[in-house]
Amino acid sequence: MMDLITNLIHGFAVAMSPTNLLLCLIGTLVGTLIGVLPGIGPLATIAMLLPITFGLPPVGALIMLAGIYYGAQYGGSTTSILINIPGESSSVVTTLDGHQMAKQGRAGPALAIAAIGSFFAGCVSTVLVAALGAPLTSVALLFGPAEYFSLMVLGLIFAVVLAKGSILKAIAMVLAGLLMSMVGSDIETGQSRMAFDIPELSDGIGFVVVAMGVFGFAEIMRNLEQTATREIVQAKVTGLMPTLPDLKAASGAIGRGTIIGSILGILPGGGAVIAAFAAYTFEKKMAKDPSRFGRGAIEGVAAPESANNAAAQTSFIPLLTLGIPPNAVMALMVGAMTIHGIVPGPQVMTKQPDLFWGMIASMWIGNLMLVVINLPLVGLWVRLLRVPYRMLFPMIIIFCSIGVYSLNNAPFDVVLTGIFGLVGYWLAKHDFEPAPMLLGFVLGPLMEENLRRAMLIARGDPSTFLTRPISAGLLLVALLLLVVAVLPMIRQKREEVFVESDA
Amino acid sequence: MGGVEPAAAQRKSAVIRNPQDFYGGLALVGLALFALWASRDLPGMHGFAFGPGTAPRLFAILLGIIGAAVAAIGFFTNGPRLEHYAIRGPLFITASILVFAATIRPLGLVISSFATIVVCAAATSEVRWIETFIWAAVLTLFCSLLFPYGLNLPMQLWPRF
Numbered sequence: 121m122m123d124l125i126t127n128l129i130h131g132f133a134v135a136m137s138p139t140n141l142l143l144c145l146i147g148t149l150v151g152t153l154i155g156v157l158p159g160i161g162p163l164a165t166i167a168m169l170l171p172i173t174f175g176l177p178p179v180g181a182l183i184m185l186a187g188i189y190y191g192a193q194y195g196g197s198t199t200s201i202l203i204n205i206p207g208e209s210s211s212v213v214t215t216l217d218g219h220q221m222a223k224q225g226r227a228g229p230a231l232a233i234a235a236i237g238s239f240f241a242g243c244v245s246t247v248l249v250a251a252l253g254a255p256l257t258s259v260a261l262l263f264g265p266a267e268y269f270s271l272m273v274l275g276l277i278f279a280v281v282l283a284k285g286s287i288l289k290a291i292a293m294v295l296a297g298l299l300m301s302m303v304g305s306d307i308e309t310g311q312s313r314m315a316f317d318i319p320e321l322s323d324g325i326g327f328v329v330v331a332m333g334v335f336g337f338a339e340i341m342r343n344l345e346q347t348a349t350r351e352i353v354q355a356k357v358t359g360l361m362p363t364l365p366d367l368k369a370a371s372g373a374i375g376r377g378t379i380i381g382s383i384l385g386i387l388p389g390g391g392a393v394i395a396a397f398a399a400y401t402f403e404k405k406m407a408k409d410p411s412r413f414g415r416g417a418i419e420g421v422a423a424p425e426s427a428n429n430a431a432a433q434t435s436f437i438p439l440l441t442l443g444i445p446p447n448a449v450m451a452l453m454v455g456a457m458t459i460h461g462i463v464p465g466p467q468v469m470t471k472q473p474d475l476f477w478g479m480i481a482s483m484w485i486g487n488l489m490l491v492v493i494n495l496p497l498v499g500l501w502v503r504l505l506r507v508p509y510r511m512l513f514p515m516i517i518i519f520c521s522i523g524v525y526s527l528n529n530a531p532f533d534v535v536l537t538g539i540f541g542l543v544g545y546w547l548a549k550h551d552f553e554p555a556p557m558l559l560g561f562v563l564g565p566l567m568e569e570n571l572r573r574a575m576l577i578a579r580g581d582p583s584t585f586l587t588r589p590i591s592a593g594l595l596l597v598a599l600l601l602l603v604v605a606v607l608p609m610i611r612q613k614r615e616e617v618f619v620e621s622d623a
Numbered sequence: 624m625g626g627v628e629p630a631a632a633q634r635k636s637a638v639i640r641n642p643q644d645f646y647g648g649l650a651l652v653g654l655a656l657f658a659l660w661a662s663r664d665l666p667g668m669h670g671f672a673f674g675p676g677t678a679p680r681l682f683a684i685l686l687g688i689i690g691a692a693v694a695a696i697g698f699f700t701n702g703p704r705l706e707h708y709a710i711r712g713p714l715f716i717t718a719s720i721l722v723f724a725a726t727i728r729p730l731g732l733v734i735s736s737f738a739t740i741v742v743c744a745a746a747t748s749e750v751r752w753i754e755t756f757i758w759a760a761v762l763t764l765f766c767s768l769l770f771p772y773g774l775n776l777p778m779q780l781w782p783r784f
Contacts, residue, residue, distance in 0.1 A: 171776060174776075175775060286644070286693070288689060288692055288693050288696065289644070289647070289693055291689050292648075292651050292686060292689045292690055292693055295682055295685050295686040295689060296651065296654060296686060298682045299654070299655075299658050299679065299682045299683055299686055302658075302662075302678060302679040302682065306665075306675035308675070309674075309675050311665065311666075311675045313662060313665055313675055313676070313679060314658065314661040314662055314679065316661070337716060337720070340712075340716060340746075341709070341712045341713045341716055341746075344709070344711075344712035344716075344746055344747050345709045345712060508749070509747075510744065510747050510749045510750060510751070511754075511758055513743070513746070513747075514739075514740045514743050514744050514755075514758070514759070514762065515762055517716065517719060517720070517739065517740070517743045518723075518736050518739055518740050518743075518762060518766060519766075521720060521723040521724075521739060522732070522736070522766060522770055522778075525723070525724075525727055526770065526776045526778070529777070531723075531724040531725070531727055531728055532724070534720060534723055534724040534727075535720070535721065535724045537720065538716075538717050538720035538721060538724070541713075541716065541717065541720070542713060542717060545713055546650075549643075549705070549706045549708060550643050550644070550646065550647035550650075551643055551644075551647075551703070552647060568673075568678045571673070571678065572672070572673040572677075572678070575671065575672075575673060576671070576672055576673075579671050580670070580671020580672075581671075
């Protein structure tokens with residue numbers, strides 16, 4: 121306990137340095153901005169800003185990038201509430217009740233409760249990250265290659281189970297991602313694999329290239345298909361303060377949202393989007409009168425907004441302690457750490473205490489900044505939302521293009537990103553989820569390395585994964601998860617087939 | 624997602640019940656076969672040690688099996704019909720990205736950015752040309768200041784002769 125406090129104090133000392141404070145502020149501001157603007161998410165932004173962090177000290181760079189992620193969860197709610205379009209995919213459910221509140225002239229309390237909920241969730245999850253860091257790290261140190269491999273299998277299964285839609289298709293996406301990650305040089309022999317003698321591919325396909333193509337460019341192509349008119353709540357946002365009954369009604373929802381969000385954030389494949397959905401659904405099921413939801417229930421704003429913020433932060437736990445990114449944004453953070461020569465994993469905490477504790481402390485500071493700066497800036501965000509998409513997307517395209525190009529000064533990377541944009545568009549048209557693919561792509565090299573090592577140590581005996589207790593336990597959990605998720609789906613499909621053949 | 628649309632009920636006679644999944648699965652099988660072909664020359668297992676080709680082949684075969692399963696299920700169970708593909712958006716977006724890739728080296732950031740922005744602006748039918756040119760000029764100026772000067776990235780602004 122004392123250790124925790126001294127460590128946190130050390131972290132605050134790091135995070136409070138003027139440079140880091142400034143970078144934290146920039147990160148949260150940029151995050152809020154892109155959170156507010158629909159059609160550009162934290163993933164594309166972090167990818168875009170990766171080259172910028174070259175010149176920064178590693179701690180500052182990661183503080184800024186983390187700020188973008190949780191800042192975006194914050195900003196997303198503003199758009200959801202004011203114009204009924206989710207600014208961020210994690211704020212989709214906030215539109216349901218948030219916009220209804222705004223229509224009833226209660227935009228102020230809706231925004232305020234979203235901010236309060238986010239701040240509370242941010243505080244709790246900061247403490248969680250700090251408290252769970254040390255024990256999980258010591259567990260991770262017991263892990264050998266077999267355990268690591270099984271853990272990653274579990275992580276990918278989580279991602280598959282939590283993805284919306286068909287499980288089989290999600291597994292296919294994971295495998296496609298794994299396969300793509302094999303392009304380039306073999307880790308052990310250095311032999312070129314599936315690179316077709318293209319020199320730019322000899323190092324493999326860049327992570328940013330895939331992420332920016334599938335999430336950035338493909339997203340724009342899809343957005344251009346929907347010419348949604350934006351209906352901004354014109355009335356002035358007045359009376360920010362929620363009333364006492366509001367606070368009472370929301371406090372339980374904030375607490376429950378925080379818990380659900382924190383858990384789903386830690387789980388691989390989870391993250392802010394699923395957390396928000398789960399918290400909303402839970403709140404609706406809990407409610408005495410579920411019909412209030414969708415008509416401006418304050419719990420419907422408080423719960424998902426607390427949950428997405430909590431999840432955004434706790435998803436750093438597996439990354440910082442085990443070195444395994446639980447979702448696509450965290451995978452980008454791995455990229456950012458690698459640029460700075462930091463290998464994510466249990467050794468970060470001992471070898472780079474500045475980074476580990478500084479980042480945790482900065483999360484709390486960042487959340488405080490968000491509350492202080494965000495509410496007064498609502499007017500500015502509303503004005504920004506009047507910028508039409510036809511002006512916004514060329515800006516995103518050019519920033520992304522320059523960003524990708526500047527990573528290696530390679531025009532080929534830009535072309536490849538364009539191709540992945542088309543791939544992402546195609547995936548969306550066939551209802552394939554790109555997130556599991558990206559996770560597979562990131563975990564691919566790590567998985568292969570550990571699989572090979574484990575097999576080598578066991579002298580080619582694959583039963584090593586089942587005879588080592590921790591590894592066997594992890595695989596068992598993965599199997600159980602899969603069975604639980606697949607069973608109802610098979611039953612449904614079978615019924616469908618039988619109904620059809622009867623007809 | 625993946626729910627049966629009302630329209631799907633009328634297509635009971637259609638051979639392929641869920642074309643989205645069917646063609647999606649087939650494409651994945653294609654990808655798997657392509658990967659198997661691309662990794663055909665890589666050495667595989669060497670005693671009990673993995674060779675460079677082992678993991679790619681392992682994952683490719685798994686992908687092929689799952690892809691075939693997705694296609695098969697798409698063949699036999701109902702699902703949404705193929706979505707309409709837009710031409711204009713993806714075409715101009717991709718074109719603009721290619722323009723950027725082709726011009727950034729020889730022509731420099733200024734001309735390249737301007738051209739890219741103008742081309743991609745055509746991706747929406749809402750495009751207003753005068754506004755686009757002004758906006759492109761503003762963005763180009765911003766990028767030319769931000770990236771080479773603000774962020775110190777080594778970028779050449781003008782064509783090299």
